[in-house]
Amino acid sequence: MNKQGDQSTRWILDGVEADRMDEESKNHLPHRSRNAKSGNLGKHSGNLGMHTSKNSSSPGTYSGNLGQTLKRTTSQFGGSIWKTTSNALRISSVLTPSPPPPPRRRPERVERTASAAARGLKGLRFLDRTMTGKEMDAWRSIENRFHQFAVDDRLPKEKFGICIGMGDSKEFAGEVFDAIARRKNIDTTNGITKDEVKLFWEDMTRQDLDARLQIFFDMCDKNGDGKLSEDEVKEVILLSASANKLTNLNQQAATYAALIMEELDPDHLGYIEMWHLEILLREMVNNDESVHKLKKANTLTRAMIPRRYRTPLSKTFSLATEFIYENWMRIWAINIWLFINFLLVLWKFEEYVHSPTFKITGYCVCIAKAAGETLKFNMALILVPVCRRTLTNLRSTCLSKAIPFDDNIKFHQIIATAISIGTLMHVMAHLTCNYPRLSSCPKLKFMIYLGPVLGYQQPTYGGLMLTTVSITGVALTLIMAVSFTLATHYFRRNIVKLPGVFHRLAGFNSFWYAHHFLILAYVLLILHGYYLIFPKPWYQKTTWMYLVAPLLLYAGERLFSGYQEHNHQVNVVKAVIYSGNVLALYITKPQGFKYRSGMYLFVKCPDISKFEWHPFSITSAPGDDYLSVHIRTLGDWTTELKSIFEKVCEPPPSDKQQPKRGNLKRIETRALSTANYDEIQATFPQILIKGPFGAPAQSYTQYDILLLIGLGIGATPFISIAKDLLYQIKQNNLGPGKSVEPARKCAERAYFYWVTREQASFEWFKGVMDDIAEFDRNNVIEMHNYLTSVYEQGDARSALIGMVQQLQHAKNGIDIVSQSRIKTHFARPNWRKVLSQLASTHPASRIGVFYCGSSTLAKPLKKLCHEFSLDSTTRFEFHKENF
Numbered sequence: 001m002n003k004q005g006d007q008s009t010r011w012i013l014d015g016v017e018a019d020r021m022d023e024e025s026k027n028h029l030p031h032r033s034r035n036a037k038s039g040n041l042g043k044h045s046g047n048l049g050m051h052t053s054k055n056s057s058s059p060g061t062y063s064g065n066l067g068q069t070l071k072r073t074t075s076q077f078g079g080s081i082w083k084t085t086s087n088a089l090r091i092s093s094v095l096t097p098s099p100p101p102p103p104r105r106r107p108e109r110v111e112r113t114a115s116a117a118a119r120g121l122k123g124l125r126f127l128d129r130t131m132t133g134k135e136m137d138a139w140r141s142i143e144n145r146f147h148q149f150a151v152d153d154r155l156p157k158e159k160f161g162i163c164i165g166m167g168d169s170k171e172f173a174g175e176v177f178d179a180i181a182r183r184k185n186i187d188t189t190n191g192i193t194k195d196e197v198k199l200f201w202e203d204m205t206r207q208d209l210d211a212r213l214q215i216f217f218d219m220c221d222k223n224g225d226g227k228l229s230e231d232e233v234k235e236v237i238l239l240s241a242s243a244n245k246l247t248n249l250n251q252q253a254a255t256y257a258a259l260i261m262e263e264l265d266p267d268h269l270g271y272i273e274m275w276h277l278e279i280l281l282r283e284m285v286n287n288d289e290s291v292h293k294l295k296k297a298n299t300l301t302r303a304m305i306p307r308r309y310r311t312p313l314s315k316t317f318s319l320a321t322e323f324i325y326e327n328w329m330r331i332w333a334i335n336i337w338l339f340i341n342f343l344l345v346l347w348k349f350e351e352y353v354h355s356p357t358f359k360i361t362g363y364c365v366c367i368a369k370a371a372g373e374t375l376k377f378n379m380a381l382i383l384v385p386v387c388r389r390t391l392t393n394l395r396s397t398c399l400s401k402a403i404p405f406d407d408n409i410k411f412h413q414i415i416a417t418a419i420s421i422g423t424l425m426h427v428m429a430h431l432t433c434n435y436p437r438l439s440s441c442p443k444l445k446f447m448i449y450l451g452p453v454l455g456y457q458q459p460t461y462g463g464l465m466l467t468t469v470s471i472t473g474v475a476l477t478l479i480m481a482v483s484f485t486l487a488t489h490y491f492r493r494n495i496v497k498l499p500g501v502f503h504r505l506a507g508f509n510s511f512w513y514a515h516h517f518l519i520l521a522y523v524l525l526i527l528h529g530y531y532l533i534f535p536k537p538w539y540q541k542t543t544w545m546y547l548v549a550p551l552l553l554y555a556g557e558r559l560f561s562g563y564q565e566h567n568h569q570v571n572v573v574k575a576v577i578y579s580g581n582v583l584a585l586y587i588t589k590p591q592g593f594k595y596r597s598g599m600y601l602f603v604k605c606p607d608i609s610k611f612e613w614h615p616f617s618i619t620s621a622p623g624d625d626y627l628s629v630h631i632r633t634l635g636d637w638t639t640e641l642k643s644i645f646e647k648v649c650e651p652p653p654s655d656k657q658q659p660k661r662g663n664l665k666r667i668e669t670r671a672l673s674t675a676n677y678d679e680i681q682a683t684f685p686q687i688l689i690k691g692p693f694g695a696p697a698q699s700y701t702q703y704d705i706l707l708l709i710g711l712g713i714g715a716t717p718f719i720s721i722a723k724d725l726l727y728q729i730k731q732n733n734l735g736p737g738k739s740v741e742p743a744r745k746c747a748e749r750a751y752f753y754w755v756t757r758e759q760a761s762f763e764w765f766k767g768v769m770d771d772i773a774e775f776d777r778n779n780v781i782e783m784h785n786y787l788t789s790v791y792e793q794g795d796a797r798s799a800l801i802g803m804v805q806q807l808q809h810a811k812n813g814i815d816i817v818s819q820s821r822i823k824t825h826f827a828r829p830n831w832r833k834v835l836s837q838l839a840s841t842h843p844a845s846r847i848g849v850f851y852c853g854s855s856t857l858a859k860p861l862k863k864l865c866h867e868f869s870l871d872s873t874t875r876f877e878f879h880k881e882n883f
Contacts, residue, residue, distance in 0.1 A: 124212050126176060126204040126796045127165050141165075142201060146194050154191030164201060172243040172797050176204070179219035216796055217274040227271035233257040236800055243797045245789040246759050249816065256804045256816065263807055277803075322870055326877075329404040333411070337381075341418070344377060345370040356449040357534070360441050364433030371425040376546040378419050379525060383550040385412040387557050392599075392694035406696040409882045420484060427477055435464045453534050468531035476524040483514040483521070494635075508635055512612060522547065561690045572684045573626055575645045579760035581633040582713065583642045584619075587687060589627050597621060597720040598697030598850075603629065604688040608640045617716040617852075617881075618692065619765075621723035627689070630764060632713040641685075648683045696850065696879040697721065703848030706750040707838065707876075709861065711853025712761065715754045717881060718850065719765050725750055725781055726771055747780065751838065753829055755786040755853075762787075762818035773813075773821035785824045787817055792827035802826070835864050839872040847874060852881040 142163060149159040161173030180200050181188045192200070206212060220228050220236045234257035241249040249256075264276040324331065348370040352358055357365045385391070385408040395405050404411075438446075439461040446458045464470060490496045494507040529543025569590070576584040585603075595601075595618060602613040614637060620628040633639045697717040700706055708718040728746040756762070762769070762785065772781050791798040801816075808816050809823055817824035838847060849865050851858055858880050865876035 124209065124216060124796050124799055125794055126212065126215070127201075138165075139198065139201065142197065143194065146197055150194070151191065154193055155197055156191045157188060160192075160197075160200075163197065164204070166797075169243040169797055172239055175219045175239060176215065176796075179215055180204075182224060183214070183218050212796070213274065213278055216799065217277065227273060229271050230257050230261045233260055233272075237804065240797060240800045244791060244801060246801070246817065248759055248819075249801075252816065256808065259807055259811070260804065318870070322866070326866070326869075329402060330407060332402075333404060334414070337415075340377065341374050344373045348373045356453070359449045360446065361434045361437045364429050364437065368426050368429035368434055371422045371429065373542075375419060375422045375426060376525075376529065376543050378415050378422065379522070380546040380550045382412060382415040382419065383554045385409065385415070387553055388693040389557050389560065390553065392692070395694045395698070405694065406699070406879060406882075416484060416487070419480070423477060423480060427473070430473075435461050439464065450534075459533075464533070467533060469528055469533055472524045472528040472531070476521055476528060479517065479521045479524070483518050486510050486514045509612070509637070516611075522551065564690050570627070570687055570689055571681055572687060575649060575684070577642060577646060577649055578764050580758050580764075581642065582761075582764055583631045583633065583638075583645060584628060584764070585631065585687070586620075586626050586628045587689070589625060590689075593627070593692070595622060595692035596698045596701075597724040598695050598700060598717045599692040600695055600717070601627075601629070601689050601691030601693065603631075604690075605637075605641055605644070605685055606688065607644060607685040608637055612637055613690065614638070615693075617695070617697075617720070619716050619719045619723075621720055621727055623724065623727040630713065630716050630719075644685045648680075696881055697852070699879060700747070700848055700850060703846055703877075704748045705838075705842050705845050705847040706747050707834075707847055707849045708750060708752045709849070709851045709853070710752075710754050711857065712756050714851075714853035714881070715756075715765065717852055718752055718754075719768055722750070722752060722768055722772065722781055722783075726768075726775055729776055729778070729780060749779075749842075750781045751834075752781060752783045753786065753834070754783070755788060755828060757788045759787060759789065759817055762820065762824070766818065766820050769818065769820040769822040783822050784829070785815075785818055785822055786829055787824050787826060788828055790817070790826040793825075798826055831861060831864055835868045835876065838876075839868050839874040842874055844873045845875070847876050849876050849878045850881075851878070 142165065145163040146155055149155060149163055155163055157174055157177050158170070160177045161167050161170040164173060166173040166176075177188070177200070180186075180203055181192075184199070186192065186196060203211060203215060217228075218224070220232055222232060222235070234253050237253045237256055238250060241247070241253065261272065264272040349366045352366045352369050355365070391405050391408055394400065394403070438450075439459060441458070443458055447456060485491060492508060492511045526544060526547065530541055532541070570587040572585065572587055574584075574586040576586075578584065597618075600615050600617045602615050604613045616629040616631055618627060619630050620626060631638055631641065633642045695717065700708075700721055706721075708721060710716070710718050725746060732746070769783060769785075772783055790801065793802055805816050805823070808814060813821055815821070815823050849861070851861055862878045862880075865878040869875045
């Protein structure tokens with residue numbers, strides 16, 4: 001091999017960090033060049049072939065330490081790309097600044113090892129399924145779709161994406177279609193045959209990275225000259241942005257194309273070649289591979305079976321012990337409740353077994369009375385879990401260590417289920433057993449046992465049904481049946497789609513009104529327990545005894561809420577309507593309104609409804625001089641509230657000259673000042689609040705390590721926590737004696753994972769993300785943003801987006817997706833890897849896992865927390881927000 005070829009090979013190997021060969025094998029590599037069909041894989045000048053050390057520096061080059069100034073969550077890969085591309089591509093101008101650069105030469109082809117090919121397979125794929133061992137199954141699916149969409153045995157271009165498995169990226173699939181057709185000189189005017197579809201599919205799923213890289217390059221190179229101009233790069237960025245639903249990226253496409261040309265075309269020739277893209281792509285793959293190896297090394301020990309699971313007996317004992325440890329508060333609370341119900345059943349059974357009525361009705365009266373006694377108790381107890389203010393105050397006491405206040409809604413639902421069962425038993429025992437036996441009993445027997453009690457008049461079945469106790473009982477049962485039905489998940493979440501006007505019977509409004517209609521049920525319950533068939537003295541009628549204390553507690557809370565509604569007058573400071581149908585309300589903080597991060601409050605707008613209150617998490621921190629809530633428009637009430645504020649909002653001053661883009665336009669209210677305060681306040685709708693109320697997230701202060709997981713708008717309670725942690729960080733940065741407030745205990749580390757499917761969502765809390773990057777110098781808060789609309793890293797549809805993201809973040813420290821200093825990850829997190837890494841990073845620690853979002857993810861997360869608590873020394877304690 002000649003000297004220049006040897007230097008070229010070394011530069012490629014060092015520049016992209018491919019699998020290294022020992023020095024002797026490098027010097028004996030056979031000289032191989034690319035053929036014309038494989039494309040112009042890399043040209044470089046003679047100077048570019050010279051390898052420079054990492055310590056070399058020159059004017060105009062960026063330091064490799066740039067990545068160190070970025071956030072902990074920012075990958076150090078950006079700095080690596082910066083050094084690799086900038087130093088390698090600019091070295092010619094540094095070493096020979098005066099003469100013009102010599103023409104670029106194509107680098108020698110590097111013989112890749114099997115592991116490099118495997119990494120390349122992950123680095124640029126067009127389809128989700130490549131080498132899975134089931135290629136024939138994948139082809140049969142494509143073949144079936146071909147027969148479905150083909151016209152005269154030829155598949156048109158517009159159906160290629162659906163047929164091949166890229167139906168959600170039709171435009172991108174069309175460009176891939178044209179690129180392969182151009183390279184193979186196939187006339188696609190009337191479509192392509194099944195054999196040609198298979199040929200296209202095989203090219204797209206081939207293991208060879210060079211082949212798929214060539215397809216990607218040909219897709220970018222529209223004119224086929226083997227060079228990419230800045231306009232062609234811009235077109236591919238726009239195409240990738242469209243495929244990944246990154247609408248906001250379109251305006252910056254020209255800027256990002258110029259950035260790529262600036263870095264990959266240091267000689268200002270006006271074009272780049274395929275080998276430049278390969279450098280960036282393989283650098284990304286190698287970086288991901290190193291991270292993967294680190295995580296894999298940390299989790300290898302989990303493959304071994306722990307000692308406590310090696311026998312069925314020890315495994316059962318370990319699982320039972322762990323279950324009791326995690327649920328001991330729930331276990332004792334439920335057991336005490338069941339024990340009380342059991343005692344009431346025994347008491348009533350024992351009482352009526354020895355009563356005269358038992359001689360006629362038998363055990364039917366025992367069943368009815370026992371069920372009725374549990375109904376009294378549970379109808380009283382069910383009010384306690386919804387006394388939110390009382391529970392909020394009790395959370396701050398030592399009782400929180402023994403009573404599971406976070407499960408108040410679940411306990412409320414369990415009691416409701418017990419009431420339903422008790423009601424059914426009570427009603428059926430009376431209507432099908434007691435009443436028939438009383439009315440059909442032989443008269444002599446009836447007069448002996450019950451004649452003195454009922455005035456020696458035997459009632460008929462119809463007469464019994466017309467008594468006050470029966471009428472109130474039937475009415476009470478009907479009201480409870482309607483209320484409980486509308487409170488079920490399918491009706492409350494409006495999953496059930498009823499026809500016509502009956503559709504309004506489902507949804508939160510119906511649930512809310514039906515539950516408040518239960519006030520009448522309690523009136524009927526008191527009447528039902530007072531007017532009995534068999535008369536008793538008032539002190540033996542126990543219904544009112546059960547209800548008096550819970551009713552007074554509940555009534556006191558409602559009266560206090562009314563008082564608070566009257567005295568907690570708030571004014572709207574600002575309202576912002578973001579894309580994604582989110583309304584942010586900033587309101588004045590009432591005097592004496594004290595809360596903790598993670599709590600929530602209720603909001604009412606009398607202009608919409610004078611009765612409806614809706615809960616929303618507080619997004620401001622306790623140290624802020626205002627209150628804020630972020631409201632996602634999902635129902636009738638929230639949609640109407642957003643519509644009202646839309647009438648008084650306008651675009652920000654900096655955006656007034658920009659054209660509107662549908663719902664992607666941010667609008668907000670005018671800034672308040674002393675001069676226009678009353679004028680602007682008069683245009684706002686009246687907003688009333690009550691609260692604050694306790695929630696599981698406020699328990700974050702009990703943990704040194706936090707894992708906060710929010711899906712979409714579910715990030716709101718954790719934004720307040722992040723703000724509070726930032727406030728403590730700022731106070732600590734002031735130094736001793738300079739802090740305004742006494743220092744409070746702050747979490748050692750907080751890992752915040754925000755997963756959303758819309759790029760515009762990041763604008764909701766962009767200021768918080770920038771503050772985290774600026775003030776959190778000790779990396780207390782580690783924030784991870786995930787955008788699920790973007791294809792995962794390694795997919796060809798997001799490859800160029802990933803390249804631009806790395807270059808932009810390395811140079812300017814700004815993420816192209818969120819426009820903040822926090823880098824955005826693509827697709828969804830691998831939660832198993834996340835928890836595995838935390839278990840390795842924080843051994844023998846208690847980690848509080850707080851989740852707010854769809855219940856679909858709650859169960860897998862809770863299961864993973866349980867699994868890693870068993871298999872590692874780290875304990876993950878799961879908490880879920882309930883509304």
